Amino acid sequence: MKPYHWLILLLSVALIIVSVRLVYVLSEKENASDGTDSEAALECIMTRASVRDYLDKAVPDTIIEKILRAGMAAPTARNRQPWEFIVITDQTLKDSISDSFEYATMVGKSAFDVVVCGNRDLWGDNDTHEVGNWVLDCSAATENMLLAAHALGLGGVWCGVYPNPERISKLSGLMRLPENLVPLNIVSFGYPAAEVTPKQKWDPAKVRYNPGQD
Numbered sequence: 254m255k256p257y258h259w260l261i262l263l264l265s266v267a268l269i270i271v272s273v274r275l276v277y278v279l280s281e282k283e284n285a286s287d288g289t290d291s292e293a294a295l296e297c298i299m300t301r302a303s304v305r306d307y308l309d310k311a312v313p314d315t316i317i318e319k320i321l322r323a324g325m326a327a328p329t330a331r332n333r334q335p336w337e338f339i340v341i342t343d344q345t346l347k348d349s350i351s352d353s354f355e356y357a358t359m360v361g362k363s364a365f366d367v368v369v370c371g372n373r374d375l376w377g378d379n380d381t382h383e384v385g386n387w388v389l390d391c392s393a394a395t396e397n398m399l400l401a402a403h404a405l406g407l408g409g410v411w412c413g414v415y416p417n418p419e420r421i422s423k424l425s426g427l428m429r430l431p432e433n434l435v436p437l438n439i440v441s442f443g444y445p446a447a448e449v450t451p452k453q454k455w456d457p458a459k460v461r462y463n464p465g466q467d
């Protein structure tokens with residue numbers, strides 16, 4: 254064989270390798286959009302359940318941040334993002350919350366908790382109907398965090414604070430919250446101690462299509 258024959262052979266082999274790689278990458282992309290991702294997202298939504306019992310196992314900071322990022326990805330009215338997220342890992346503070354709120358005793362055993370607060374400085378004009386939107390915005394963030402935690406193998410539960418004035422002032426006092434923050438809830442997170450079965454809630458009787466159009 255002449256030297257240029259070798260060159261042609263080498264180039265042909267290289268071309269075959271690049272083509273095979275390209276076909277592989279393209280088929281990977283196709284697989285990613287074949288519905289697997291959307292099935293996983295729906296599965297996460299449909300299998301989430303409140304988890305109130307946790308393993309004694311720490312959650313890495315990177316996971317906590319992923320959950321917080323999911324919270325801040327929520328939709329908000331006029332994109333105001335009128336929230337503040339207070340992360341609680343200190344066991345003394347956790348114990349005093351657990352002791353003070355009978356409906357939130359799981360805080361004492363959770364790996365960490367997030368108190369989702371509305372920020373008066375960010376939630377818009379107090380004199381308009383818009384003022385109520387902070388609750389909706391912070392609720393959307395809370396659900397995002399619960400879903401993210403579930404997707405990451407953790408469990409969590411929403412413990413209500415707002416609109417109960419007694420709970421709001423008790424928690425605000427305990428955490429020495431500044432005046433501009435109003436706690437909506439305490440969300441406890443941790444690795445589930447046991448499997449929790451999601452409640453079946455689908456009820457077609459609660460759905461209507463196109464009312465008033467007959």
Ligand SMILES: Cc1cc2nc3c(=O)[nH]c(=O)nc-3n(C[C@H](O)[C@H](O)[C@H](O)COP(=O)(O)O)c2cc1C
Pocket residue numbers: 301302303304305356357410411412413451452
């Ligand atoms: C606004 C709100 C307040 C809640 N407060 C509490 C609470 O104080 N303590 C608690 O254990 N669970 C609380 N939960 C969790 C509910 O009990 C739970 O979501 C409901 O029973 C449905 O169960 P699931 O989350 O497993 O689907 C609250 C949930 C919401 C949305």
